[in-house]
Amino acid sequence: MKAWMTAAKIAALKLPGVPESESGVIRRAKRDGWPSKPNTEQGGGLVYDTSILPLSARLALAAMEAKESAAQIQVGNLPTQAGGAADDEVPTTEVAVLRRDARLVITGLFRDFLARSRLAPTLARQIFCELYNLAGETTVDADGNHVAREGAYLVAVPAWVRKAKARISPNSIRNWQILAEEGRVGRLAGAYKGRPKGGTLGQANGGEVATFIGALLVHAPHLKAEAIRDQVRERFGDQVDVVVESTGEVRAVEMPPIRTFQRFVAAWKDENAALLKRETDPDGFKNTMRISGRGMNAWVTSPNMLWEIDASPADALLTDGRHSVYVVVDIYTRRMIVLVTKTPRTEAVLALIRKAILAWGVPEIIRTDNGSDFSSRWAVSAIAGLGIKIDVCDPYSPWQKGTVERHIGTLQHSFMELLPGYVGHSVADRKKIEARKEFSKRLGQSDAKAFEVQLTAAELQALVDEWCDLKYANRAHAGLKGKTPFEMATAWTGPVRRIENERALDLFLAPIAGKDGFKQVTKFGIKYDQADFRHFALVPGTRVFCRHDPADMGRLVVYEEDKVTFLCVAECAERLGKDPGEAVRELRVAQKARLDAEVAPLRREIARMKPRDMIDRTLEVARRDHGTVIALPKRSETHTSPGLDGAAEAARVMDGRAPERTREPESRPEARIAHFEIPKTEIQLKRERYARAQAIETATDEGRPVSAEDAVWLARYVRTPEYQGFAMTYGASAEA
Numbered sequence: 001m002k003a004w005m006t007a008a009k010i011a012a013l014k015l016p017g018v019p020e021s022e023s024g025v026i027r028r029a030k031r032d033g034w035p036s037k038p039n040t041e042q043g044g045g046l047v048y049d050t051s052i053l054p055l056s057a058r059l060a061l062a063a064m065e066a067k068e069s070a071a072q073i074q075v076g077n078l079p080t081q082a083g084g085a086a087d088d089e090v091p092t093t094e095v096a097v098l099r100r101d102a103r104l105v106i107t108g109l110f111r112d113f114l115a116r117s118r119l120a121p122t123l124a125r126q127i128f129c130e131l132y133n134l135a136g137e138t139t140v141d142a143d144g145n146h147v148a149r150e151g152a153y154l155v156a157v158p159a160w161v162r163k164a165k166a167r168i169s170p171n172s173i174r175n176w177q178i179l180a181e182e183g184r185v186g187r188l189a190g191a192y193k194g195r196p197k198g199g200t201l202g203q204a205n206g207g208e209v210a211t212f213i214g215a216l217l218v219h220a221p222h223l224k225a226e227a228i229r230d231q232v233r234e235r236f237g238d239q240v241d242v243v244v245e246s247t248g249e250v251r252a253v254e255m256p257p258i259r260t261f262q263r264f265v266a267a268w269k270d271e272n273a274a275l276l277k278r279e280t281d282p283d284g285f286k287n288t289m290r291i292s293g294r295g296m297n298a299w300v301t302s303p304n305m306l307w308e309i310d311a312s313p314a315d316a317l318l319t320d321g322r323h324s325v326y327v328v329v330d331i332y333t334r335r336m337i338v339l340v341t342k343t344p345r346t347e348a349v350l351a352l353i354r355k356a357i358l359a360w361g362v363p364e365i366i367r368t369d370n371g372s373d374f375s376s377r378w379a380v381s382a383i384a385g386l387g388i389k390i391d392v393c394d395p396y397s398p399w400q401k402g403t404v405e406r407h408i409g410t411l412q413h414s415f416m417e418l419l420p421g422y423v424g425h426s427v428a429d430r431k432k433i434e435a436r437k438e439f440s441k442r443l444g445q446s447d448a449k450a451f452e453v454q455l456t457a458a459e460l461q462a463l464v465d466e467w468c469d470l471k472y473a474n475r476a477h478a479g480l481k482g483k484t485p486f487e488m489a490t491a492w493t494g495p496v497r498r499i500e501n502e503r504a505l506d507l508f509l510a511p512i513a514g515k516d517g518f519k520q521v522t523k524f525g526i527k528y529d530q531a532d533f534r535h536f537a538l539v540p541g542t543r544v545f546c547r548h549d550p551a552d553m554g555r556l557v558v559y560e561e562d563k564v565t566f567l568c569v570a571e572c573a574e575r576l577g578k579d580p581g582e583a584v585r586e587l588r589v590a591q592k593a594r595l596d597a598e599v600a601p602l603r604r605e606i607a608r609m610k611p612r613d614m615i616d617r618t619l620e621v622a623r624r625d626h627g628t629v630i631a632l633p634k635r636s637e638t639h640t641s642p643g644l645d646g647a648a649e650a651a652r653v654m655d656g657r658a659p660e661r662t663r664e665p666e667s668r669p670e671a672r673i674a675h676f677e678i679p680k681t682e683i684q685l686k687r688e689r690y691a692r693a694q695a696i697e698t699a700t701d702e703g704r705p706v707s708a709e710d711a712v713w714l715a716r717y718v719r720t721p722e723y724q725g726f727a728m729t730y731g732a733s734a735e736a
Contacts, residue, residue: 004047006039015057051118058117100189102164105157106132107176125170133167200256201264204240212236213261214268218279225261232261282396297331297403303492304363306331306391308404309352309374314340315412317421317453318460325464326352327411329404330360333488334477336407336468340461346376350509353383357505361496367391367401378512385508385564403479415467419460421453507557513546517563526556526570533570534583536591546570619719626721690726693717 007025014020019028025048029036035049050061114124179187202210212235216228223231232255239252269276277284300306311326326339326348337356341348353366366383368374370392383390393400416422455463473486480488499505513519519526521542525534528546533556538544544567545559554575558567573583680688696714699706706714717723 004037005050006043006045006047010048010050010053013061015053015060017054018057061116096189098160098164100185102161103176103188104180104185105161106165106168107173107180109157110173110177122170125173129168129170129173199260199264200240200242200253201260203242205236206241209236209240210264210268213264214272217265217268218276221276221280225258225265228265229255229258229261300331302494303330303332303489304361304496306365306367307356307363308367308401309349310369310401310404310408311348311371311373312408312412314460315416315423315425316419316455316460317423319453319456322423323457323460324348325408325411327404327408328352328356329407330356330363330485331403333492334403334407334480334485335360335489336411336472336485338411338461338464338468340457340464342457346373346379347511349373349379350382354505354509357386357499358502361498362386363388365389365391367393369393369398369401370395377516381512381517381563382509410472411464414472415464419455419463421455507547510547510557513548513556517545517547518561519544519546526558528556529553531572531575533572534587535568535570536587536594537568538570623719623721623724686722686726689717690723690730693723 007029008022010018011020011022011025019025028034029048032052034052036046039045039047050058053061110125110128113128114121117124117127119127176188179185201213204210209232212232213228216223216231238255240255241250242253243249244251297306307328307330309326309328311324314323314325316322321342323340323342326341328337329335337352337359339348339352339355341351349368357363366388368390373379375392380390398405412425474484476482476484483491513528519528521538521540521544523540525532525538526544526546527533528548533546535558538558543561545561545563547557547559554572556570556572558570559565560567571583573580692710693714696706696710
């Protein structure tokens with residue numbers, strides 16, 4: 001503190017308890033007899049001893065000068081003692097170095113404050129700490145009390161110093177002074193060996209108590225400290241075992257009080273926030289704390305390469321109740337289309353896909369969750385039939401389609417909040433909206449009146465379509481590097497697959513009939529929904545695939561079993577208002593005409609057939625397949641019997657090769673032996689037959705007469721494999 005000041009300088013400082021004008025200060029100095037002397041500096045006049053000022057003025061003056069000193073403090077020019085170079089300890093961490101430097105700055109400021117305030121060291125430390133800890137400049141109230149005023153701290157220090165030490169105490173100042181004076185500046189960093197993590201409860205019973213408390217908090221996070229303490233007492237008793245740091249021995253201590261449990265529970269929840277969130281609120285953990293990445297769909301490089309679809313209840317009431325919204329997002333352009341529907345059903349999914357296909361084109365992949373509205377046979381069959389791949393996310397994994405999830409959030413927060421009938425995004429939001437009216441005015445009111453419901457589903461659909469086209473499509477996206485969905489879509493110059501026949505798309509997306517769409521045709525047609533659907537093209541006994549046009553309950557669109565080949569449109573006469581009997585007669589006539597047209601060419605072909613054509617064709621094919629194959633002769637033994645011998649002799653007589661003779665007496669066996677002939681082998685017989693055939697053919701070629709018996713025999717023989725084999729092997733001569 002400056003020892004001598006002029007009256008003008010003292011007045012300019014506007015110190016508490018001191019006049020704020022130069023003349024007022026001069027009058028006060030004369031009245032109270034302040035010590036003074038001539039001013040040797042420029043300006044002349046008198047200077048007054050500031051030690052005579054009131055205590056509040058001296059403290060304020062010391063604080064002001066402390067600010068000036070603090071502003072000049074630099075990290076590399078700290079107020080250290082000479083002995084600091086020979087310090088006994090060196091900080092090893094950045095935090096320890098920061099703590100040491102901050103304490104050096106505070107100690108230097110106090111040394112200056114002590115010199116300027118001219119107070120006793122004990123009182124100076126007390127006042128300095130109060131000024132350091134007190135936020136705001138001081139002023140004097142009507143009773144003359146020193147009052148804090150919002151603004152800068154009374155003792156101003158660099159921000160990094162106050163961050164390291166937000167509050168100080170007189171004992172701390174005294175200890176820091178001693179360490180600095182003794183040259184042990186390194187000790188100012190603190191020798192924090194610290195207590196075991198978690199204090200007494202953290203180390204009790206070797207950590208078992210802390211584990212048990214953590215389990216209680218995960219199982220029942222709503223438990224209060226008192227209830228947790230009771231649970232611990234019942235489990236471990238009224239005493240717990242702790243380790244004495246100085247000796248290392250285990251000692252039993254009384255169960256800590258509730259306040260200790262409160263601090264431990266608060267610290268445990270803070271340190272294990274992610275664990276607690278994951279175990280007690282899995283969805284909240286996935287949405288807020290689960291490690292996530294950006295650019296998961298970076299492989300998408302063109303429009304309609306990937307769509308994501310999801311549904312959510314709309315956060316607005318309509319005149320016919322609360323509806324749901326289905327949202328589809330094109331990942332490449334971030335375009336969004338919304339469909340308002342009463343209930344989440346497969347019809348709504350396919351209606352949204354139809355709407356998006358007509359607006360954007362046909363996608364390559366559609367990503368959905370595994371909800372029943374997306375995974376039904378109708379939805380899967382229709383989407384796959386359009387040549388679109390389906391990517392189904394894992395159960396309970398909304399982050400796998402995070403883009404459409406975020407778009408639904410944008411729709412709910414940026415659009416639904418603007419609508420009449422908005423009911424909030426949660427129960428808490430709804431209560432706040434309800435609380436806007438006095439209870440007496442809300443009493444007995446319906447939700448429609450309480451939330452000012454005015455819109456119908458059609459009106460909401462029109463509004464959301466316009467919002468998507470005008471507002472959302474022209475809003476820049478960080479994921480699009482600052483571009484808008486409209487800009488991304490219009491900048492694409494590549495081809496876009498489109499379906500030109502809208503009616504064909506409608507019929508293909510029509511719901512399947514029954515459980516899986518497959519029906520068995522009977523003579524009564526197709527049985528569906530307690531009615532018979534008929535068409536003359538339906539063949540009883542066949543299996544077909546059917547779709548039902550929701551706009552026409554009297555017709556079924558019938559495909560072949562492959563689900564894609566169109567067969568016919570079957571009709572139910574009763575539902576179309578036709579006479580069932582007349583309808584059946586018409587179908588019979590149409591069926592007869594169709595069958596007659598189909599059988600006409602068959603009958604013409606039958607008329608050209610001859611009685612022996614089938615057997616002749618069969619044998620001709622057999623000759624073509626097997627006529628060139630000749631079996632090699634095998635070793636054989638001649639078998640004979642008395643009966644065969646007699647028959648052989650009769651055959652010779654009939655063929656004219658031997659004269660008829662009378663039978664010799666059985667007593668002369670030598671006569672039988674004299675006339676016995678050795679039978680010819682099979683190959684010899686075959687050669688003889690082929691030689692006979694050649695002889696007959698030669699006679700025919702030369703014009704000589706041939707007996708009818710030989711002609712018939714030859715006609716049959718030439719068709720046999722035997723003849724054909726000899727002819728191919730030996731040619732014109734069988735003797736070869």
